[in-house]
Amino acid sequence: MTDLTVQFAGLELPSPIFVGAGPNTRTVETCVEALRAGAGAVEFSGPCGAGSARGEVRVDQFQFLPSKKDARPGRYFGLASTGGRHKADIPEGRIEVKMERIAEIKRRSRGLGALVANIGYVGYRGGRVGEEFSWGEMARLSQEAGADAVSLHLNTGQSLAGRLMVEEPDYLRNVVREAKAACSIPIIAKLPMEGCDPVAVCRLAAEAGADAVAPVARYVGLHIDIESETVPDWGGYHGFGGPWSLPITTAWTGRIRRDDPRTAIIPGGGVMSWEDVARLLLVGATMAQVCTWPILKGYGVLPQALRRLRKWMEKKGYQSLDDVRGKSLPRLKESGELWARYWERGPYEGIWIEGERCNGCGACAHVCFFDAIHVEGESKARVNAAKCVGCGCCFYLCPTDAIQRPED
Numbered sequence: 519m520t521d522l523t524v525q526f527a528g529l530e531l532p533s534p535i536f537v538g539a540g541p542n543t544r545t546v547e548t549c550v551e552a553l554r555a556g557a558g559a560v561e562f563s564g565p566c567g568a569g570s571a572r573g574e575v576r577v578d579q580f581q582f583l584p585s586k587k588d589a590r591p592g593r594y595f596g597l598a599s600t601g602g603r604h605k606a607d608i609p610e611g612r613i614e615v616k617m618e619r620i621a622e623i624k625r626r627s628r629g630l631g632a633l634v635a636n637i638g639y640v641g642y643r644g645g646r647v648g649e650e651f652s653w654g655e656m657a658r659l660s661q662e663a664g665a666d667a668v669s670l671h672l673n674t675g676q677s678l679a680g681r682l683m684v685e686e687p688d689y690l691r692n693v694v695r696e697a698k699a700a701c702s703i704p705i706i707a708k709l710p711m712e713g714c715d716p717v718a719v720c721r722l723a724a725e726a727g728a729d730a731v732a733p734v735a736r737y738v739g740l741h742i743d744i745e746s747e748t749v750p751d752w753g754g755y756h757g758f759g760g761p762w763s764l765p766i767t768t769a770w771t772g773r774i775r776r777d778d779p780r781t782a783i784i785p786g787g788g789v790m791s792w793e794d795v796a797r798l799l800l801v802g803a804t805m806a807q808v809c810t811w812p813i814l815k816g817y818g819v820l821p822q823a824l825r826r827l828r829k830w831m832e833k834k835g836y837q838s839l840d841d842v843r844g845k846s847l848p849r850l851k852e853s854g855e856l857w858a859r860y861w862e863r864g865p866y867e868g869i870w871i872e873g874e875r876c877n878g879c880g881a882c883a884h885v886c887f888f889d890a891i892h893v894e895g896e897s898k899a900r901v902n903a904a905k906c907v908g909c910g911c912c913f914y915l916c917p918t919d920a921i922q923r924p925e926d
């Protein structure tokens with residue numbers, strides 16, 4: 519039987535799907551539902567705002583872009599975080615409510631996946647305004663309440679967070695060390711991918727003692743409303759995710775795994791199917807984080823995704839996720855390496871010009887970055903194979919389709 523369990527930092531989880539914090543994990547019910555659907559872990563983010571403290575789901579915590587009907591594969595869309603709008607709602611005793619909820623989720627999900635407490639310094643207050651809990655205190659309280667792991671919410675405000683990590687590496691180091699010292703459950707550092715070098719930032723967190731790194735591809739975007747011709751005020755910071763970000767998440771996951779073969783990586787950004795989960799595993803992810811997908815489709819997609827993943831593994835003859843993880847890494851090439859490959863193999867003889875079709879317009883010579891095409895006597899283009907790398911710019915630009923190249 520194909521085994522979908524995941525082990526890291528002493529945890530044993532039933533599947534590689536990590537349901538990331540968002541409006542879909544703000545209540546006891548939604549977290550229990552995610553775990554019952556087969557999630558390996560769920561990241562409890564609430565309560566956040568008076569509404570969810572009373573157990574309601576605040577549908578206005580996020581906004582569809584450009585509209586819900588556009589939220590389908592093939593479109594560039596993302597869900598914008600607008601949680602900032604509700605900061606003023608924070609009820610007194612919020613931290614206690616959060617810990618009670620953790621205990622309740624744990625009670626109702628025994629034997630299922632892990633409960634991860636998502637903690638962040640900003641906005642988490644005690645009974646009095648201004649009485650803020652430190653990262654360490656929140657980590658300790660989360661463990662006492664029954665959480666299986668703690669995730670440090672360091673990703674919000676992506677580009678600002680990224681800049682902070684680069685300019686003040688001690689900040690990240692100190693937060694991880696403080697949380698680590700305050701509890702004995704695993705610490706997951708949730709990190710930005712924008713405004714920084716994600717490889718360097720993940721390395722920093724791992725060196726400071728994080729048991730897992732969770733780089734998240736949410737980017738600061740801008741939505742212009744064409745009626746008002748300005749940016750709508752949704753609150754929050756306009757952090758966008760969605761399926762368009764998956765190739766970026768995949769590329770960074772591969773680079774982070776190449777840099778650090780050991781630390782658990784739980785990347786997030788753009789996962790919308792079981793195939794996307796497989797893609798991240800293939801470049802070395804320990805688990806794949808999902809958020810936009812279940813928000814749009816509901817947790818009903820998870821059991822089917824896990825069945826399909828299992829079937830694919832059976833077909834390939836993989837018995838466990840260890841057989842899948844990192845399988846694509848040896849074949850990954852950085853763009854620099856790809857260019858080097860062209861230079862190493864000598865002149866590229868692949869393209870040629872159909873003399874009959876060439877009208878000598880010179881568009882190909884103009885676009886060639888490698889100075890490999892010249893129009894002789896203003897009549898026909900000629901290729902210098904010693905300089906051509908086969909990038910294909912001329913091929914796509916030629917107005918008369920005179921440039922030919924072998925079938926890929």
Ligand SMILES: Cc1cc2nc3c(=O)[nH]c(=O)nc-3n(C[C@H](O)[C@H](O)[C@H](O)COP(=O)(O)O)c2cc1C
Nearest residue numbers: 538539540580597671759760786787788808809810
């Ligand atoms: C509306 C929204 C709110 C989010 N809120 C939080 C949060 O409170 N804490 C956190 O660590 N991550 C938060 N995230 C990030 C997700 O947990 C997850 O890492 C990320 O969205 C994964 O990318 P995807 O949405 O493309 O799947 C939020 C994401 C969305 C879409």
